[in-house]
Amino acid sequence: MIIIKIWNYIAxxxxxxxxxxxxxxxxxxxxxxxxxxxxxxxxxxxxxVKMSLHHFKRIRSIARKTKCRIYIETKRGLxxxxxxxxxxxxxxxxxxxxxxILYVLSSMIWYIDVTGAKTLKEEEILGQLEKLGFETGIWKxxxxxxxxxxxxxxxxxxxxxxxxxxxxxxAIVEIVEKTPPPPIKSITPCSVVARxxxxxxxxxxxxxxxxxxxxxxVEKGQVLISGIIEIEEAQPYYVHAxxxxxxxxxxxxxxxxxxxxxxxxxxxxxxxxxxxRSANREIFLTNPDLPFKDYIMEKETKTLFKWRNIxxxxxxxxxIFYETREQKRFIGVxxxxxxxxxxxxxxxxxxxxxDAEILSITFDKRVVLSKNRVRVDVVVETQENIGVKQxxxxxxxxxxxxx
Amino acid sequence: MKRKKLKEKLSEILxxxxxxxxxIPKITIIGNLQVTVExxxxxxxYTQTQVRIxxxxxVINIKGKDIKLxxxxxxxxxxxxxxxxxxxxxxxxx
Numbered sequence: 001m002i003i004i005k006i007w008n009y010i011a012x013x014x015x016x017x018x019x020x021x022x023x024x025x026x027x028x029x030x031x032x033x034x035x036x037x038x039x040x041x042x043x044x045x046x047x048x049v050k051m052s053l054h055h056f057k058r059i060r061s062i063a064r065k066t067k068c069r070i071y072i073e074t075k076r077g078l079x080x081x082x083x084x085x086x087x088x089x090x091x092x093x094x095x096x097x098x099x100x101i102l103y104v105l106s107s108m109i110w111y112i113d114v115t116g117a118k119t120l121k122e123e124e125i126l127g128q129l130e131k132l133g134f135e136t137g138i139w140k141x142x143x144x145x146x147x148x149x150x151x152x153x154x155x156x157x158x159x160x161x162x163x164x165x166x167x168x169x170x171a172i173v174e175i176v177e178k179t180p181p182p183p184i185k186s187i188t189p190c191s192v193v194a195r196x197x198x199x200x201x202x203x204x205x206x207x208x209x210x211x212x213x214x215x216x217x218v219e220k221g222q223v224l225i226s227g228i229i230e231i232e233e234a235q236p237y238y239v240h241a242x243x244x245x246x247x248x249x250x251x252x253x254x255x256x257x258x259x260x261x262x263x264x265x266x267x268x269x270x271x272x273x274x275x276x277r278s279a280n281r282e283i284f285l286t287n288p289d290l291p292f293k294d295y296i297m298e299k300e301t302k303t304l305f306k307w308r309n310i311x312x313x314x315x316x317x318x319x320i321f322y323e324t325r326e327q328k329r330f331i332g333v334x335x336x337x338x339x340x341x342x343x344x345x346x347x348x349x350x351x352x353x354x355d356a357e358i359l360s361i362t363f364d365k366r367v368v369l370s371k372n373r374v375r376v377d378v379v380v381e382t383q384e385n386i387g388v389k390q391x392x393x394x395x396x397x398x399x400x401x402x403x
Numbered sequence: 404m405k406r407k408k409l410k411e412k413l414s415e416i417l418x419x420x421x422x423x424x425x426x427i428p429k430i431t432i433i434g435n436l437q438v439t440v441e442x443x444x445x446x447x448x449y450t451q452t453q454v455r456i457x458x459x460x461x462v463i464n465i466k467g468k469d470i471k472l473x474x475x476x477x478x479x480x481x482x483x484x485x486x487x488x489x490x491x492x493x494x495x496x497x
Contacts, residue, residue, distance in 0.1 A: 023449065031475050031476060032445075038475070
């Protein structure tokens with residue numbers, strides 16, 4: 001029944017009041033004439049009737065026959081809405097403009113997503129696509145996707161497969177990169193070379209020919225255990241060299257610490273700046289001018305909406321600027337030295353590999369009076385395995401020379 | 404009358420709906436809310452408390468409150484309201 005009601009609304013209908021004596025006759029004649037009446041209510045000797053707009057002309061003769069009087073109470077439905085709209089041309093224009101803009105904007109590409117890029121950078125691929133004429137803001141119809149895919153394939157040797165799909169206003173560029181060469185297998189011929197320089201203290205050969213001995217200083221990249229085994233009067237053969245080469249290494253670092261410390265103190269004044277970020281554009285929501293020069297900034301980022309993997313690309317950024325004032329303080333030589341030591345140890349730990357064994361740490365302290373500073377140097381002696389496997393490049397091997 | 408009986412028998416044999424074949428009304432009552440009369444011959448009286456509908460087999464009387472004719476078509480009348488009584492007046496004096 002709801003369909004009928006919708007249809008009546010589209011076609012337009014009238015609410016008519018019929019007043020007279022032969023109301024039943026009126027209804028019967030209407031139904032005999034195939035005039036559909038609905039929602040008929042009788043209030044004393046008036047009849048309220050709903051009827052289709054196009055039936056109204058025919059009702060007059062029936063009313064005359066039955067000696068009833070008809071009054072139109074209300075007009076409902078789309079035809080009357082249109083009549084009203086015709087009077088309000090600007091509203092119509094706005095509506096049409098809205099539809100046109102919606103259509104135009106939805107037939108452009110607004111986002112390009114690159115998936116599957118591992119070694120290649122997404123920006124690089126986007127840049128290449130832009131050169132090929134595929135960028136955000138282009139008309140999505142009539143793009144020769146096959147051509148772009150092929151060109152992208154030809155331009156990048158690392159790519160083995162490309163697929164560009166357009167979904168609504170979004171283009172998805174799917175890339176499959178060629179798989180990188182496999183890691184060194186335990187049968188591939190290789191040598192053990194030095195990862196870093198050091199003094200060899202211990203060498204354990206599991207396979208291969210040791211080239212260096214204990215007490216040797218080695219440089220970075222030097223072969224320690226060779227995978228080429230030479231036999232007299234025969235061709236050399238290649239093995240997968242393996243072994244542990246323990247070496248002593250020294251890490252040096254120095255720093256200068258001023259005896260007078262400068263530090264920032266918050267004055268209590270602050271300013272909060274709100275920004276909105278969408279993709280790479282930032283929009284200031286508050287005036288970004290700062291009333292002070294020195295400051296510490298704290299940043300808070302809020303993503304407005306996040307559900308599973310769907311993330312809105314709009315972010316709200318709140319930046320709090322605290323005004324600061326510089327203050328000086330004499331901290332003394334002992335304190336400066338302590339700070340220097342602490343800082344050096346923290347720094348040097350980043351250089352030393354985790355598996356290294358630290359043998360000794362020696363500090364060298366000096367006071368540089370001319371600069372009001374103390375100088376601290378540190379030497380850390382470690383013992384670590386410096387051997388790394390490096391595959392042999394068989395094509396460049398001396399076997400060719402022997403022939 | 405003979406023809407009518409023939410049709411009645413025919414509808415029984417072929418298991419056809421009688422209202423179609425015999426041109427008699429089909430009255431459907433849904434609870435005390437709705438009454439549908441198909442194959443009617445016109446409305447005799449309509450007020451909010453009483454409706455009388457003419458049919459081939461006599462006058463159908465409906466009494467109730469706030470009766471409203473939901474739709475009036477050439478062969479079907481649908482009325483809604485608080486139905487209290489429905490009875491048939493056989494015009495042939497039966």
